[in-house]
Every structure is written in structure tokens, then in C-alpha cells.
Amino acid sequence: MSPMQPGSFQAKMPPGEDALIRRIQEIERTMREMLPSVAASIKPAMDDIRAQVADLASRVSVSTAIDTFDTGSLPNDSAWHEYGAGIPITINVPTGRVVVTVGCGEASLNCGGAVVLAEATFTISGGVVPAYGIFVSRAYLGTALAAGEEVRTSNSLSVQRAFVVTPGTYTITGKMRAWAAGTATASVQFGLPYLTVQVTG
Numbered sequence: 001m002s003p004m005q006p007g008s009f010q011a012k013m014p015p016g017e018d019a020l021i022r023r024i025q026e027i028e029r030t031m032r033e034m035l036p037s038v039a040a041s042i043k044p045a046m047d048d049i050r051a052q053v054a055d056l057a058s059r060v061s062v063s064t065a066i067d068t069f070d071t072g073s074l075p076n077d078s079a080w081h082e083y084g085a086g087i088p089i090t091i092n093v094p095t096g097r098v099v100v101t102v103g104c105g106e107a108s109l110n111c112g113g114a115v116v117l118a119e120a121t122f123t124i125s126g127g128v129v130p131a132y133g134i135f136v137s138r139a140y141l142g143t144a145l146a147a148g149e150e151v152r153t154s155n156s157l158s159v160q161r162a163f164v165v166t167p168g169t170y171t172i173t174g175k176m177r178a179w180a181a182g183t184a185t186a187s188v189q190f191g192l193p194y195l196t197v198q199v200t201g
Contacts, residue, residue, distance in 0.1 A: 059201055062089050065194040071187050074116065074180035080133060083188070087174035087195040096167045099198040100124065100135075102174035103158030106191035107139050110152045114182030115142035120157040122195065125171040128163060132175050135161050162200075172197050 064087055071083045087102070100122055107118040118139045121132045129135065139155035174195035180186040 059095070059199055060091070061196065061198040062091055063194060063196040064089060065192050068189065068191045070189040071178050073184060074178050074186045074188070076180055076182065076184045078179065078181040080119065080177045080179050082132065082175055082177050084176045084190060084193060087193060088171055089195055089197045090169060090171045091197050091199060092169045093165055093199050094167050095199060095201050096165055097162070097200045098165060098170070099160065099162045099200060100172055101158065101160040101196040102194070103137055103156065104176065104190045104193040105156055106154050107157050108152065108154040108189040108191070109139060109141040110185070110187045111141040111143055112180070112183035112185035112187070113143060113151070114186065115180065116186035116188065117179040118155070118157065118188045118190070119177040119179070120159055120174065120193065121177060122172055122174045124163065126165070126168070128165055128170065132177060135159055
């Protein structure tokens with residue numbers, strides 16, 4: 001029997017059930033044979049996508065704040081004192097890179113006729129920044145008025161620093177501090193102190 005020619009009457013006939021089964025089996029076999037090479041070709045792209053997703057997931061930004069507060073009369077001792085609650089954030093830093101911003105919208109200073117300073121500062125656990133006062137934003141007000149007279153002013157405070165650290169979990173704590181000399185009536189009002197920590201890539 002001569003082979004079936006394309007366009008012939010026989011070729012236009014619907015294939016029988018056996019022929020369809022054979023075609024399905026051939027398609028399945030071809031797919032099985034192609035699968036390893038297809039998987040190998042897309043693996044680098046999938047690995048790259050997974051790495052990008054992991055990198056994006058590790059980049060986070062967390063912020064917190066406390067209510068406005070007033071220090072009351074500051075000690076006349078030329079020393080820094082901590083005021084208000086600490087502002088802590090504990091965060092995982094898998095990339096080893098972190099940016100810290102601490103401050104307050106407004107620090108209202110009353111110098112009580114002498115000198116007063118206000119400060120926003122922070123620490124980072126693990127010995128990265130072991131003490132307050134290493135990185136700071138400060139406002140200063142001083143005058144030489146007659147005893148009992150007062151001068152008031154206000155300033156925003158903000159200090160930002162970037163750090164490279166060993167990957168791990170750290171606690172960053174923001175803090176407001178104040179200093180006075182030559183007066184027992186100086187005070188500071190810290191307006192909505194805040195802390196923001198960003199993990200970067």
C-alpha cells in the first residue's frame with residue numbers, strides 16, 4: 001500500500017483511537033525528554049529571582065515615637081541628664097547595613113537667663129554604639145540677662161548615621177538629653193521624639 005499523501009482523502013479522515021493514543025504517548029515522551037533541559041535553562045533565572053526577593057524582604061524600615069514631654073527645671077550642674085522614656089527598636093539586620101535616625105520635631109529651650117542645651121542621641125547594642133552622646137544632634141541657647149529673666153527658643157533635632165555591622169539582631173534606643181549651667185530654672189520641652197531604623201542592602 002502506498003503511503004498516505006497530504007491532502008488525500010485518507011489524510012482527511014479522522015485518526016482512529018489507536019493513532020490518537022500513539023500521538024499522545026509521543027507527546028508525553030517528548031515532554032519528559034525536554035523537561036531536564038528546560039529546568040536547567042531556567043534555573044539561573046529562578047535563582048536570581050529568589051535572591052532579589054530575599055534582598056527586598058531584608059530591606060525594612062521601622063519607626064516609633066513617644067509623646068511630647070517637658071524636663072521640668074534642669075539641675076545647675078553642667079552635666080548631661082537623660083529625660084523621657086527610651087525609644088527602642090529591636091530589628092534583624094541580615095544585610096549588615098543599617099541607618100539610624102533619631103530626633104524630635106521641636107525642642108523648646110528655656111535658658112533661665114544662662115545656658116541650656118538639648119540633645120537627641122542613640123545607642124546600638126552589641127558594642128556598636130555603646131553610650132549616649134557619641135552621635136548627637138544638639139540645640140544651644142545661652143544669654144547673659146539679669147537674674148530671673150528668661151529667653152526661649154525652639155529647634156528641631158535630627159541625627160542620622162549609617163553603620164556596617166555583623167549580620168544579626170540589634171536593639172537601637174533613641175534618647176533625649178539636656179544640660180544646663182548657671183541657672184536652676186532652665187528647661188526643655190521635647191516635641192514628639194522619634195526613632196527610625198532602616199535596614200539597607
